[in-house]
Amino acid sequence: MEKSYQQYLEDYLQSFVNLSSEELTLFRSQLSIKEYAKKDFFFESGEIQIKMGFVCKGLLRxxxxxxxxxxxxxxxxxxxxxxxxxxxFIQQRPSKYYMECLEPCIIIELAYDDIQVGYTNFKSHERYGRLIAEKVLTIQTDRVESFLFDTAEQRYLNFIKDNPGLINRISLTHLSSYLGIERQSLSRIRSKIAKK
Structure with missing residues (x-):
């Protein structure tokens, strides 16, 4: 049976184990949850992203x-x-990116202004904000370094290792674009690995 929105929210809140009941009450009141259809945009280039999204279900590009x-x-x-x-997002300036749903998505949303309220009132909110920033920065840095130091084949193998199961949810066109190689080259790499 499909989870209820309330269950998605409660599961998300469980990850914030050190929040006081007062903090949880504030946090719970700030969260909203929304369904997106395949091909919907969470945000588009030129827009200011006013809400952070936590993906409960689905996949975006x-x-x-x-x-x-x-x-x-x-x-x-x-x-x-x-x-x-x-x-x-943290500078509240227009994004240069599009964030598109590749699958139907359920996303918990937290507005920028509400995040700032949490930072102002509770030290632990600052800590969670820092952890999110560190995670996002690590993902972006790993991607840049993969282009500097890895071969196309290594990038593909690392993607599979770091994202088990995702290969079956994305198109070869999107994957080849992400890896920075032509689709034909990706097909050759996949064939070569399959023969090993």
Whole structure:
């Protein structure tokens, strides 16, 4: 049976184990939950992202469109991850990215203004904000370093290792764009690995 929205919210709140009852009450009052259909956008390029999203169910893709009109995938956001362009979000400036649902999604949302209220009133909220920032920064840094230090094949193998099961949920076109290689090259890499 499908979880209720309330159960998704309660499961999410359970991850914040050190919050006082007062903090939990505030946090619970600030959260909202929303369903998105496949191909809906959580936010689009040029928009200011006013809500942080925590993905309960579904999969999103972050991408931008370059000066030649080509779509470049820069990330995937799955269950138990945050849907955000974090640097733009914390500065409340327009994003350069699109965040599109590849599957129907259920997302818990927390508004930027409410996050600031939490930071002002509770030290633990600052700690959780820092942990989210560290996680997002690590993901972005790992991606940049993979282009600097890894071969295309290593990037593919690392993606599979770090994202078990995700390979069956995304298209080869999106994956090849994310890995920075042509689709034909990705097919060759996959064939080569399959023969090992």
């Amino acid at each position: 972050r991408y931008y469109i370059n000066e030649k009109g080509k779509t470049i995938t820069t990330g995937f956001v799955k269950e138990n991850e945050y849907a955000t362009d974090y640097p733009a």
